[in-house]
Amino acid sequence: MSLPLPAGEYRAYLFDCDGTIVDSMPLHYLAWQQALAEWGCEFPEDLFYAWGGRPVADIIVDLNERHGLAMPVAAVADRREELYRQFLPKLTAVPEVLEHIIGSHRRVPFAVVSGSTRDSVTASLGALGLLDKFDVLVCAGDYARAKPDPEAFLRAAELLGVAPQDCLVFEDTDMGIQAATAAGMASVRVPQPRMR
Structure with a gap:
């Protein structure tokens, strides 16, 4: 096509x-799911795609607000990136x-x-x-x-x-x-x- x-x-x-x-995007979503699960945070797939293009730090801040959490932004961002890199061979x-x-x-x-x-x-x-x-x-x-x-x-x-x-x-x-x-x-x- x-x-x-x-x-x-x-x-x-x-x-x-x-x-x-x-x-x-599917690999980023897997990395998000795994990183956020460590903090008991959910990130529905439709919201993930709706927020496509937003900086990672902004997403974590908004998820904290939505779920009443206090996830450390830098630590979650680093963990998400670490997990994403593990998926790079599938890219x-x-x-x-x-x-x-x-x-x-x-x-x-x-x-x-x-x-x-x-x-x-x-x-x-x-x-x-x-x-x-x-x-x-x-x-x-x-x-x-x-x-x-x-x-x-x-x-x-x-x-x-x-x-x-x-x-x-x-x-x-x-x-x-x-x-x-x-x-x-x-x-x-x-x-x-x-x-x-």
Whole structure:
């Protein structure tokens, strides 16, 4: 199944990572379930997907509020990341997006714009041999306001030296599409693997 792109001459491609380049969402969910179980916290799958694209720390803070818990944010985040890395051998790329990465590499510059940490993004891309395809990584900690705020996408465009209106964003979440639109960028919606 190919992923049609909106018409236009784009000078840069900006990609979300999890669920867009890498089919990592089911693995992230397993890591969340195992990490949170250690604290007696539930994270329903529909909520996990609804919150796709949000920084890990924000999710833990909101889960604490919802469940009246006091999970230590950094410790839970680190544990979730440790568990996710154990699943990396099972990681695969999203085929429709990989096709565009391979076909357009070196023709236009690429950036990753992710709500995940730089360590998580580099581990995922490295596991698939794709890390060297990207000129810029904008990850959690590189911006103040998460998607749906456009800040992260605007930062990536600035780092690539490309005007926002000349960027095409690949995204799998509503918040990511909203952020791209707010940044004045065209976008293409990547169907989540479980929706294909």
